[in-house]
Amino acid sequence: MFRRDVLVALILTVVMWVTLIFTLYATVRVIDVALVKIALAVACVILGTFNTLGLLSMARRYKIESEHVYGEDIHHLDANRRARQARRGATEVSAS
Secondary structure (H helix, E strand, O other): OHHHHHHHHHHHHHHHHHHHHHHHHHHHOOOOOHHHHHHHHHHHHHHHHHHHHHHHHHHHHHHHOHHHHHHHHHHHHHHHHHHHHHHHHHHHHHHO
């Protein structure tokens, strides 16, 4: 589960950066004032950096507290697996 969450965070980070770069490119072509272009570029870099650091921090925190974050999910997955196995066993017994 942790690897999947990290992969999703990585994909979302890449999508965010692509979106920010596209938005910056699209708006810089329309804006005539150089100071506004610079302010927009700086804001784009700050926004992307803080969001990337936030996702990295989240992944690190999930790794540190994986038992707390994923413990209940793992417990339910194990319970569901045991219930399926019990149903299969009951079905096989009744079919014989």
